[in-house]
Amino acid sequence: MLLVYNPIKKESTYILDGAExxxxxxxxxxxxxxxGDTVEIYICLLLQQMVKYQIVVI
Known part of the structure; x- marks a missing residue:
């Protein structure tokens, strides 16, 4: 997931299913x-190792 949040406008835009x-x-x-606005950027990665999944929020 990739998310850009604009706190000035209280709006966001995002992609849930990103690229490999x-x-x-x-x-x-x-x-x-x-x-011209300062935005906040969030990414979330899903790591697959064998059959175990781990979610990482950066």
Whole structure:
């Protein structure tokens, strides 16, 4: 998951199902109205090791 939160506007935009890690990149289009605002960016990674899953929030 990739989330961009704009605390000034109290709005967010996000992607729940992102690219595979091997892709090495994810693109999230954010509204032009966020230009000049300070935003907060959150990512959440799901790691798969054999059949065990671990959720990591950065």
């Amino acid at each position: 890690r091997s892709t090495g990149v994810e693109i999230l289009n954010i509204p032009a109205s966020y230009s």
